[in-house]
Amino acid sequence: MRAQNKSSKKKKNWYVWTKRILIALTVLLPLGFGILAGYYGHQLESFFTEIQGEEQEPELGHGVTDEMLRNGQPFSVLLLGVDEREGDVGRADTMMVATVNPEQGNVKLVSIPRxxxxxxxxxxxxxxxxxxxxxxxxTPYVIETVEDYLEIPITFYAQINFQGLVDLVDAVGGITVDSDLAFKVQDSEENSNAIEIKEGVQQLNGEEALGYxxxxxxxxxxxxxxQERxxxxxxxxMNELISLKTFANFNPILRAIAPNLETNLQSNQMWAIARKYRHTTQNIDTLTLDGAADYIYxxxxxxxVYVWVPHEEVLTSIQTKLQTHLELDESTESSETTSSSVDTSAE
Structure with a gap:
């Protein structure tokens, strides 16, 4: 039975990591779109209308107003990748939470293993x-669960389909990477060694970007x-999205994203984020829920069933870091500093 579970886990691995990349993108996309607003306002408004989620959580937002965003208040985003197939209720196979603090100039990103x-x-x-x-x-129950688990409020959510990354990379004309390894990997159709990555600087299309x-x-x-890749x-x-050549591919880019993205972010909120928070994308701090694998009946x-059990001390540390980053408890950081000083003195 365990061998079967492990085999099933390997088959799903591609989907998990594919969505994980896409989910990380959703916190960056609203920031990049703001640069294009003056040129493509009408198209963007139509795009924002199309990606609005049908099922909105009334309490979602926790009192964060447009004015607060314009003033640079920290906020959180649940980045959700859902595997929904015809005739199936679907599962949220990928969850990432990003907290954004413009004063500190960074994003903290934690992935919650499926x-x-x-x-x-x-x-x-x-x-x-x-x-x-x-x-x-x-989605509302996912949000409630994540809030309980990480002990922070979730301000916004963004939900995306894994095919979006392939389409988006192709829509911007490909991306440039600098690989320190040469390797072959299967494509999205699970054809072995279908994608070849060379060592050094190279241009990748959507499928190749996924494989990389x-x-x-x-x-x-x-x-x-x-994670580095x-x-x-x-x-x-992100660099391609804010480059000049993006203007020529603007409509294809929106067409690539719109069918694959759903969010409760309103257009005016995206503009505020794009203006006030864009610099934070240059400094993304990834937090890892280290733990141990187990099997529970x-x-x-x-x-x-195979499960992942994060170490309690790791979970507690991440909860504290996110709370501090959101400025939920201004005394947390000073308390941690005092504790650290005591420990150092004791040594």
Missing amino acids: DTLIELPGTNGQLDKINATYAYDG ARMRKEDPRGDWGR QREVIQSL FPAYGQE
């Missing part, structure tokens, strides 16, 4: 994997190497 073991909100201690929350009650970002096995740095893909794509599934 197999993370959590206690479902509103139950009497019922356990499940976090990616199952979408199947229970859609998702490869892990041939990288001696493992997941760390893959993901950041490179994101930054290169779930009565609902009738079998042992």
